[in-house]
Amino acid sequence: MSPPSRPRRPRVLANHTADLVILTIRNDQLKILLVVRGSEPFRGRLALPGGFLRPGEDLESTARRELAEETGLEVADLPLLQLHTYSLPDRDPRGRVITTAFLAIAPDLPEVEGATDAYSADWVEFHDSLREQLAFDHWTIVSNAMDKVMSELEYTPLSTSFCASPFTMSELRRVFELVWKINLDPGNFRRKVCAISDFIEPIGQKRRSSDGGRPPDLYRRGKATRLIPPFRRPTT
DSSP states (O other): OOOOOOOOOOOOOOEEEEEEEEEEEETTEEEEEEEEEOSSSSTTSEEOSEEEOOTTOOHHHHHHHHHHHHHOOOOTTOOOEEEEEEOOTTSOTTSOEEEEEEEEEOSSOOOOOOOTTEEEEEEEEOOGGGGGTBOTTHHHHHHHHHHHHHHHHHHSGGGGGGSOSSBOHHHHHHHHHHHHTOOOOHHHHHHHHHTSTTSEEEEEEEOOOTTSSOOOEEEEEOSOSSOSSOOOOOOO
16 A cells, blocks of 8 residues: 655745945945846835846856946955845745845955946945845844854954955954944054954055154054954943
8 A cells, every 4th residue: 555645845035146245445435336226126226235146056146247237346355254034924025035245345446337236336434324225134144244244353353354455453443433333532543443353464564644643553464363462342
């Protein structure tokens, strides 16, 4: 006697996308790369660059292709960090769409220009008001990315990714101030940074001062992959 057949479980068919959180510092502001959507849904709304997985692609390839197509930003060596996968059933009105978000940080990224289904693209100052302006669940993605960046600044040398090498101590301090939205005492900052083994290292050169002041020392990223001791975020 043959065993009873098991009932077939329903399967979910879903499309897959990749979205990108690209951060840089421009004009002394923390900026995020956003596009204005040129098509429905959410036509005219701000959104993260990204799009649908194509046959033969992995998700990182999709992310890089969409970044180039929608913004003109082609940075083949830009490190992409996979953040999280978002799969709530109603996150996209077009149907079941699962997205994987990637984070990238780099200094002095160039101007961008919208193309394909992005009406325009631009570097936008990061601000909490974006919560009401972003399409889909992109504020959740951005918020998660910023939480990670703020935390990583305490335990890793991620802050140096915002700085073009070589950099000054003031430029490094400004990264922490912009990301954490606080002001840091220059003297205390220098002492804490210098107490962290292999966080940064001097290159033995100074930057010429345009105002006739004392030329600042220049540094580059050190060998450390973890900050020991951590650079704790002030609690007040």
